[in-house]
Amino acid sequence: MHVVVPFAATDPKTRLESVLSPTERAAFARAMLADVLCSIVEAGREPTVVATAAIDPAELDLPTHVLESVSVAVDDRPLTDAVNARLPSKTDSGDNDGDTDDAVAVVMADLALATTDALADLFAAGGEVAITPGRGGGTNALVVRHPGFRVDYHGASYLDHRKIAEEVGASLETIDSFRLATDIDEPDDLVEVLVHGDERTRALATLRDFGFELERRDGRVGVARRGADDSTRER
Template sequence: MRVLVPFDTQSPKTRLAPALDAAERELFAKRMLADVLAAIDATPHDPLVLATGPVETTTPVTQDERPLTAAVNAALADADKPVGVVMADLALVTPAALDRLFGLADGAEVVIAPGIGGGTNALVVDQPGFRVDYHGLSYRDHRRRAEELGATAAVVDSYRLSVDIDRPADLREVLLHADGSAAGWLEAAGFE
Protein backbone atom coordinates (compact mmCIF):
# COMPACT_ATOMS: atom_id res chain seq x y z
CA MET A 1 0.00 0.00 0.00
CA ARG A 2 1.17 3.51 -0.78
CA VAL A 3 1.32 5.75 2.31
CA LEU A 4 1.23 9.51 1.69
CA VAL A 5 3.12 11.70 4.14
CA PRO A 6 2.13 15.37 3.66
CA PHE A 7 4.97 17.78 4.45
CA ASP A 8 4.94 21.58 4.36
CA THR A 9 8.36 22.90 3.37
CA GLN A 10 7.33 26.56 3.65
CA SER A 11 7.34 27.90 7.22
CA PRO A 12 6.67 24.55 8.92
CA LYS A 13 5.33 24.25 12.45
CA THR A 14 4.66 27.96 13.06
CA ARG A 15 2.79 27.20 16.30
CA LEU A 16 6.13 26.10 17.77
CA ALA A 17 7.44 29.68 17.36
CA PRO A 18 7.40 30.43 21.10
CA ALA A 19 9.98 27.65 21.59
CA LEU A 20 11.84 27.42 18.26
CA ASP A 21 12.91 30.04 15.72
CA ALA A 22 12.17 29.56 12.01
CA ALA A 23 15.43 27.74 11.22
CA GLU A 24 15.00 25.45 14.23
CA ARG A 25 11.40 24.67 13.28
CA GLU A 26 12.52 23.73 9.78
CA LEU A 27 15.22 21.40 11.12
CA PHE A 28 12.90 19.87 13.70
CA ALA A 29 10.15 19.31 11.11
CA LYS A 30 12.65 17.48 8.89
CA ARG A 31 13.67 15.28 11.83
CA MET A 32 10.04 14.40 12.56
CA LEU A 33 9.50 13.60 8.88
CA ALA A 34 12.54 11.31 8.96
CA ASP A 35 11.15 9.49 12.00
CA VAL A 36 7.74 9.01 10.37
CA LEU A 37 9.34 7.73 7.16
CA ALA A 38 11.54 5.33 9.14
CA ALA A 39 8.49 3.94 10.94
CA ILE A 40 6.64 3.42 7.64
CA ASP A 41 9.75 1.86 6.09
CA ALA A 42 9.71 -0.72 8.90
CA THR A 43 6.25 -1.87 7.74
CA PRO A 44 5.52 -3.64 4.46
CA HIS A 45 4.16 -0.40 2.96
CA ASP A 46 5.65 2.26 0.69
CA PRO A 47 5.89 5.90 1.82
CA LEU A 48 5.54 8.81 -0.59
CA VAL A 49 6.24 12.33 0.67
CA LEU A 50 3.62 14.79 -0.57
CA ALA A 51 5.52 18.06 -0.18
CA THR A 52 4.88 21.71 -0.95
CA GLY A 53 8.48 22.06 -2.16
CA PRO A 54 11.73 20.13 -2.58
CA VAL A 55 12.69 17.70 0.20
CA GLU A 56 16.02 15.95 0.63
CA THR A 57 15.19 12.30 1.30
CA THR A 58 15.70 8.90 -0.25
CA THR A 59 11.92 8.39 -0.12
CA PRO A 60 10.02 9.27 -3.31
CA VAL A 61 8.61 12.81 -3.25
CA THR A 62 5.69 14.35 -5.14
CA GLN A 63 5.51 18.13 -5.05
CA ASP A 64 2.14 19.83 -4.77
CA GLU A 65 1.97 23.47 -3.66
CA ARG A 66 -1.74 23.36 -2.87
CA PRO A 67 -2.98 23.45 0.72
CA LEU A 68 -3.13 20.18 2.66
CA THR A 69 -6.74 19.21 1.94
CA ALA A 70 -6.55 19.90 -1.80
CA ALA A 71 -3.20 18.13 -2.20
CA VAL A 72 -4.29 15.02 -0.30
CA ASN A 73 -7.61 14.85 -2.14
CA ALA A 74 -5.85 15.05 -5.50
CA ALA A 75 -3.49 12.27 -4.43
CA LEU A 76 -6.40 10.15 -3.16
CA ALA A 77 -8.26 10.59 -6.44
CA ASP A 78 -5.23 9.41 -8.43
CA ALA A 79 -4.00 6.62 -6.14
CA ASP A 80 -4.66 2.92 -6.31
CA LYS A 81 -6.66 1.89 -3.29
CA PRO A 82 -6.12 1.32 -0.47
CA VAL A 83 -3.94 4.30 0.31
CA GLY A 84 -2.68 5.51 3.67
CA VAL A 85 -2.12 9.07 4.87
CA VAL A 86 0.15 9.69 7.86
CA MET A 87 1.00 13.20 9.04
CA ALA A 88 4.69 14.16 9.13
CA ASP A 89 4.55 15.54 12.68
CA LEU A 90 3.77 12.27 14.44
CA ALA A 91 7.14 12.11 16.17
CA LEU A 92 5.97 9.37 18.57
CA VAL A 93 4.86 6.97 15.84
CA THR A 94 6.23 3.44 15.80
CA PRO A 95 5.98 0.61 13.28
CA ALA A 96 3.70 -1.24 15.75
CA ALA A 97 1.28 1.71 15.90
CA LEU A 98 1.24 1.88 12.11
CA ASP A 99 0.69 -1.87 11.85
CA ARG A 100 -2.44 -1.46 14.02
CA LEU A 101 -3.68 1.32 11.72
CA PHE A 102 -2.94 -0.56 8.52
CA GLY A 103 -4.25 -3.85 9.93
CA LEU A 104 -7.72 -2.41 10.52
CA ALA A 105 -7.96 -1.74 6.79
CA ASP A 106 -8.55 -5.46 6.24
CA GLY A 107 -12.06 -5.01 7.61
CA ALA A 108 -12.88 -1.38 6.87
CA GLU A 109 -12.97 0.95 3.88
CA VAL A 110 -11.93 3.96 5.97
CA VAL A 111 -9.66 3.74 9.02
CA ILE A 112 -9.12 6.89 11.06
CA ALA A 113 -6.55 7.69 13.73
CA PRO A 114 -7.90 10.74 15.56
CA GLY A 115 -5.61 13.37 16.97
CA ILE A 116 -5.92 14.94 20.38
CA GLY A 117 -8.21 17.92 19.88
CA GLY A 118 -10.35 16.41 17.14
CA GLY A 119 -8.06 16.37 14.12
CA THR A 120 -7.17 13.43 11.91
CA ASN A 121 -3.57 12.29 12.19
CA ALA A 122 -3.68 9.21 9.98
CA LEU A 123 -6.06 7.47 7.61
CA VAL A 124 -6.35 4.44 5.41
CA VAL A 125 -8.82 4.87 2.56
CA ASP A 126 -10.16 2.05 0.39
CA GLN A 127 -13.27 3.87 -0.82
CA PRO A 128 -13.12 5.66 -4.19
CA GLY A 129 -15.45 8.53 -3.25
CA PHE A 130 -13.90 9.40 0.09
CA ARG A 131 -12.29 12.84 0.33
CA VAL A 132 -10.63 14.58 3.27
CA ASP A 133 -11.19 17.94 4.89
CA TYR A 134 -8.51 18.74 7.45
CA HIS A 135 -10.08 21.89 8.91
CA GLY A 136 -11.70 22.04 12.32
CA LEU A 137 -12.85 18.78 13.88
CA SER A 138 -11.78 16.67 10.93
CA TYR A 139 -12.04 13.39 12.83
CA ARG A 140 -15.78 13.90 13.28
CA ASP A 141 -16.14 15.13 9.71
CA HIS A 142 -14.27 12.13 8.29
CA ARG A 143 -16.45 9.70 10.24
CA ARG A 144 -19.56 11.45 8.94
CA ARG A 145 -18.22 11.42 5.39
CA ALA A 146 -17.58 7.67 5.57
CA GLU A 147 -21.09 7.14 6.93
CA GLU A 148 -22.64 9.27 4.16
CA LEU A 149 -20.82 7.14 1.57
CA GLY A 150 -22.00 3.93 3.22
CA ALA A 151 -18.38 2.97 3.82
CA THR A 152 -17.36 0.70 6.64
CA ALA A 153 -15.23 2.66 9.08
CA ALA A 154 -12.88 1.82 11.92
CA VAL A 155 -11.07 3.97 14.45
CA VAL A 156 -7.64 3.17 15.84
CA ASP A 157 -7.17 4.34 19.42
CA SER A 158 -3.43 4.95 19.71
CA TYR A 159 -1.55 7.43 21.84
CA ARG A 160 1.38 7.35 19.42
CA LEU A 161 -0.88 8.24 16.49
CA SER A 162 -2.94 10.80 18.42
CA VAL A 163 -0.10 13.14 19.44
CA ASP A 164 0.97 15.50 16.70
CA ILE A 165 3.66 17.99 17.60
CA ASP A 166 2.12 21.42 17.14
CA ARG A 167 2.64 23.39 20.35
CA PRO A 168 5.63 23.95 22.64
CA ALA A 169 4.02 21.77 25.33
CA ASP A 170 4.04 18.87 22.84
CA LEU A 171 7.85 18.87 22.75
CA ARG A 172 7.99 17.17 26.15
CA GLU A 173 6.03 14.24 24.69
CA VAL A 174 8.81 13.75 22.14
CA LEU A 175 11.44 13.81 24.89
CA LEU A 176 9.46 11.38 27.05
CA HIS A 177 8.11 8.92 24.50
CA ALA A 178 10.28 8.99 21.37
CA ASP A 179 13.79 7.86 20.65
CA GLY A 180 14.23 8.89 17.03
CA SER A 181 16.06 11.74 15.39
CA ALA A 182 13.47 14.35 16.50
CA ALA A 183 14.05 13.46 20.15
CA GLY A 184 17.81 13.47 19.60
CA TRP A 185 17.62 16.87 17.95
CA LEU A 186 15.64 18.32 20.88
CA GLU A 187 18.14 16.93 23.38
CA ALA A 188 21.08 18.31 21.39
CA ALA A 189 19.32 21.69 21.27
CA GLY A 190 19.17 21.75 25.08
CA PHE A 191 15.57 20.71 25.72
CA GLU A 192 15.00 18.57 28.80
Protein backbone atom coordinates (compact mmCIF):
# COMPACT_ATOMS: atom_id res chain seq x y z
CA MET A 1 0.00 0.00 0.00
CA HIS A 2 1.26 3.45 -0.91
CA VAL A 3 0.40 6.25 1.49
CA VAL A 4 0.09 9.75 0.06
CA VAL A 5 0.02 12.84 2.26
CA PRO A 6 -1.06 15.95 0.33
CA PHE A 7 0.51 19.13 1.64
CA ALA A 8 -0.07 22.77 0.74
CA ALA A 9 3.45 24.01 1.28
CA THR A 10 2.85 27.68 0.48
CA ASP A 11 0.47 29.86 2.50
CA PRO A 12 -1.21 26.93 4.28
CA LYS A 13 -4.18 27.00 6.64
CA THR A 14 -5.59 30.31 5.44
CA ARG A 15 -8.77 29.71 7.44
CA LEU A 16 -6.64 30.20 10.57
CA GLU A 17 -5.48 33.64 9.48
CA SER A 18 -7.63 35.41 12.08
CA VAL A 19 -5.60 33.77 14.88
CA LEU A 20 -2.20 32.95 13.35
CA SER A 21 0.28 35.02 11.35
CA PRO A 22 1.51 33.61 8.01
CA THR A 23 4.73 32.44 9.67
CA GLU A 24 2.79 30.78 12.48
CA ARG A 25 0.43 29.09 10.02
CA ALA A 26 3.42 27.68 8.14
CA ALA A 27 4.97 26.40 11.38
CA PHE A 28 1.72 24.89 12.65
CA ALA A 29 0.98 23.20 9.30
CA ARG A 30 4.46 21.66 9.32
CA ALA A 31 4.06 20.56 12.94
CA MET A 32 0.84 18.72 12.05
CA LEU A 33 2.50 17.24 8.96
CA ALA A 34 5.40 15.95 11.08
CA ASP A 35 2.98 14.34 13.57
CA VAL A 36 0.98 12.66 10.80
CA LEU A 37 4.16 11.35 9.16
CA CYS A 38 5.36 9.89 12.48
CA SER A 39 2.04 8.10 13.03
CA ILE A 40 2.01 6.71 9.49
CA VAL A 41 5.56 5.36 9.82
CA GLU A 42 4.77 3.88 13.25
CA ALA A 43 1.82 2.15 11.55
CA GLY A 44 4.35 0.45 9.28
CA ARG A 45 4.04 2.52 6.10
CA GLU A 46 6.39 4.71 4.07
CA PRO A 47 4.53 7.91 3.21
CA THR A 48 5.04 10.16 0.22
CA VAL A 49 4.32 13.83 0.87
CA VAL A 50 2.74 15.30 -2.26
CA ALA A 51 3.59 18.94 -1.78
CA THR A 52 2.68 21.97 -3.86
CA ALA A 53 6.27 23.21 -3.57
CA ALA A 54 9.60 21.77 -2.48
CA ILE A 55 9.93 21.03 1.21
CA ASP A 56 12.92 19.58 3.02
CA PRO A 57 11.78 16.75 5.32
CA ALA A 58 15.00 17.22 7.29
CA GLU A 59 13.57 20.54 8.49
CA LEU A 60 10.55 18.80 10.03
CA ASP A 61 12.62 17.58 12.98
CA LEU A 62 11.58 13.96 12.46
CA PRO A 63 13.17 11.02 14.27
CA THR A 64 15.79 9.41 12.02
CA HIS A 65 13.77 6.25 11.30
CA VAL A 66 10.79 8.38 10.26
CA LEU A 67 12.90 10.69 8.10
CA GLU A 68 14.37 7.65 6.33
CA SER A 69 10.85 6.40 5.51
CA VAL A 70 9.49 9.65 4.10
CA SER A 71 9.76 10.85 0.53
CA VAL A 72 8.55 14.06 -1.08
CA ALA A 73 7.03 14.59 -4.52
CA VAL A 74 6.38 18.10 -5.76
CA ASP A 75 3.13 18.50 -7.68
CA ASP A 76 1.68 21.95 -8.19
CA ARG A 77 -1.62 20.78 -9.64
CA PRO A 78 -4.78 21.35 -7.62
CA LEU A 79 -5.38 18.86 -4.80
CA THR A 80 -7.89 16.67 -6.66
CA ASP A 81 -5.68 16.32 -9.73
CA ALA A 82 -2.53 15.65 -7.72
CA VAL A 83 -4.26 12.88 -5.75
CA ASN A 84 -6.02 11.31 -8.73
CA ALA A 85 -2.67 11.03 -10.52
CA ARG A 86 -1.58 8.67 -7.74
CA LEU A 87 -4.64 6.44 -7.37
CA PRO A 88 -4.70 2.88 -8.70
CA SER A 89 -5.38 2.66 -12.41
CA LYS A 90 -6.32 -0.23 -14.66
CA THR A 91 -2.72 -0.58 -15.80
CA ASP A 92 -1.35 -0.96 -12.27
CA SER A 93 -2.14 -4.67 -11.97
CA GLY A 94 -2.40 -7.44 -14.49
CA ASP A 95 -5.82 -8.68 -13.45
CA ASN A 96 -7.54 -5.47 -12.32
CA ASP A 97 -9.16 -7.28 -9.44
CA GLY A 98 -8.47 -4.70 -6.79
CA ASP A 99 -5.21 -6.30 -5.71
CA THR A 100 -4.33 -4.88 -2.29
CA ASP A 101 -0.70 -4.34 -3.37
CA ASP A 102 -1.99 -1.54 -5.57
CA ALA A 103 -3.95 0.12 -2.78
CA VAL A 104 -3.33 3.80 -2.20
CA ALA A 105 -4.14 5.56 1.06
CA VAL A 106 -4.55 9.33 1.15
CA VAL A 107 -4.10 10.89 4.57
CA MET A 108 -4.45 14.64 5.00
CA ALA A 109 -1.63 16.48 6.73
CA ASP A 110 -3.89 18.41 9.10
CA LEU A 111 -5.12 15.47 11.17
CA ALA A 112 -3.53 16.68 14.39
CA LEU A 113 -5.18 13.98 16.50
CA ALA A 114 -4.25 11.06 14.25
CA THR A 115 -2.70 8.16 16.11
CA THR A 116 -0.85 5.08 14.93
CA ASP A 117 -3.75 2.85 16.01
CA ALA A 118 -6.35 4.94 14.19
CA LEU A 119 -4.27 4.89 11.01
CA ALA A 120 -3.56 1.16 11.32
CA ASP A 121 -7.34 0.57 11.47
CA LEU A 122 -7.77 2.66 8.32
CA PHE A 123 -5.03 0.79 6.47
CA ALA A 124 -6.58 -2.55 7.50
CA ALA A 125 -10.12 -1.56 6.48
CA GLY A 126 -11.96 -3.61 3.90
CA GLY A 127 -13.87 -2.25 0.96
CA GLU A 128 -12.56 -1.22 -2.43
CA VAL A 129 -12.92 2.29 -1.11
CA ALA A 130 -12.65 3.03 2.62
CA ILE A 131 -13.36 6.57 3.75
CA THR A 132 -12.89 8.44 6.99
CA PRO A 133 -15.23 11.42 6.77
CA GLY A 134 -14.11 14.70 8.26
CA ARG A 135 -16.29 16.85 10.44
CA GLY A 136 -18.17 19.23 8.18
CA GLY A 137 -18.47 16.85 5.26
CA GLY A 138 -14.90 16.52 3.99
CA THR A 139 -12.79 13.43 3.37
CA ASN A 140 -9.92 13.27 5.82
CA ALA A 141 -8.47 9.93 4.81
CA LEU A 142 -9.27 7.16 2.42
CA VAL A 143 -7.94 3.93 1.00
CA VAL A 144 -8.57 3.18 -2.64
CA ARG A 145 -8.27 -0.30 -4.12
CA HIS A 146 -10.67 0.08 -7.04
CA PRO A 147 -9.03 1.22 -10.30
CA GLY A 148 -12.06 3.24 -11.40
CA PHE A 149 -12.45 5.43 -8.33
CA ARG A 150 -11.36 9.06 -8.49
CA VAL A 151 -11.54 11.80 -5.85
CA ASP A 152 -13.29 15.15 -6.06
CA TYR A 153 -12.26 17.19 -3.02
CA HIS A 154 -13.78 20.27 -1.39
CA GLY A 155 -17.36 20.92 -0.35
CA ALA A 156 -19.16 17.87 1.00
CA SER A 157 -16.59 15.59 -0.57
CA TYR A 158 -17.56 12.66 1.65
CA LEU A 159 -20.99 12.58 0.01
CA ASP A 160 -19.44 13.08 -3.42
CA HIS A 161 -17.02 10.21 -2.81
CA ARG A 162 -19.83 7.90 -1.71
CA LYS A 163 -21.60 8.69 -4.97
CA ILE A 164 -18.48 8.19 -7.09
CA ALA A 165 -17.84 4.82 -5.41
CA GLU A 166 -21.39 3.75 -6.23
CA GLU A 167 -21.10 4.95 -9.82
CA VAL A 168 -17.95 2.91 -10.47
CA GLY A 169 -19.32 -0.12 -8.61
CA ALA A 170 -16.78 -0.03 -5.79
CA SER A 171 -17.68 -1.49 -2.40
CA LEU A 172 -17.50 1.18 0.27
CA GLU A 173 -16.56 1.14 3.92
CA THR A 174 -17.03 4.22 6.07
CA ILE A 175 -14.71 4.42 9.05
CA ASP A 176 -16.03 6.07 12.17
CA SER A 177 -12.99 7.59 13.88
CA PHE A 178 -13.02 10.68 16.04
CA ARG A 179 -9.24 10.99 15.74
CA LEU A 180 -9.22 10.85 11.95
CA ALA A 181 -12.42 12.88 11.56
CA THR A 182 -10.90 15.89 13.29
CA ASP A 183 -9.07 18.03 10.76
CA ILE A 184 -7.82 21.39 11.94
CA ASP A 185 -9.26 24.00 9.62
CA GLU A 186 -10.83 26.77 11.66
CA PRO A 187 -10.02 28.59 14.91
CA ASP A 188 -12.55 26.59 16.92
CA ASP A 189 -10.79 23.37 15.84
CA LEU A 190 -7.79 24.42 17.93
CA VAL A 191 -9.87 23.44 20.97
CA GLU A 192 -9.67 19.82 19.86
CA VAL A 193 -5.86 19.91 19.79
CA LEU A 194 -5.69 21.44 23.27
CA VAL A 195 -8.22 18.94 24.68
CA HIS A 196 -7.29 15.71 22.87
CA GLY A 197 -3.77 16.28 21.50
CA ASP A 198 -1.17 13.74 22.53
CA GLU A 199 1.42 15.32 24.82
CA ARG A 200 4.21 14.13 22.51
CA THR A 201 2.91 15.86 19.41
CA ARG A 202 4.44 18.88 17.76
CA ALA A 203 1.01 20.33 17.03
CA LEU A 204 0.10 20.59 20.70
CA ALA A 205 3.55 21.92 21.64
CA THR A 206 3.39 24.50 18.86
CA LEU A 207 -0.01 25.83 19.95
CA ARG A 208 1.20 26.06 23.53
CA ASP A 209 4.36 27.87 22.38
CA PHE A 210 2.12 30.34 20.57
CA GLY A 211 0.31 30.99 23.86
CA PHE A 212 -2.97 29.20 23.20
CA GLU A 213 -4.87 27.80 26.12
CA LEU A 214 -8.36 26.52 26.82
CA GLU A 215 -10.88 28.98 28.02
CA ARG A 216 -13.90 27.69 29.90
CA ARG A 217 -17.11 29.45 28.99
CA ASP A 218 -20.81 28.97 29.67
CA GLY A 219 -21.30 26.93 26.52
CA ARG A 220 -18.58 25.06 24.63
CA VAL A 221 -15.03 25.50 25.76
CA GLY A 222 -13.02 27.89 23.58
CA VAL A 223 -9.41 28.94 23.10
CA ALA A 224 -7.73 32.11 24.22
CA ARG A 225 -4.27 33.38 23.47
CA ARG A 226 -1.93 35.17 25.78
CA GLY A 227 -1.33 38.49 24.06
CA ALA A 228 1.80 40.56 23.66
CA ASP A 229 0.82 42.58 26.74
CA ASP A 230 0.63 39.26 28.64
CA SER A 231 -3.07 39.57 29.28
CA THR A 232 -5.32 36.92 27.82
CA ARG A 233 -6.99 37.75 24.55
CA GLU A 234 -10.26 35.98 24.01
CA ARG A 235 -11.12 34.48 20.66
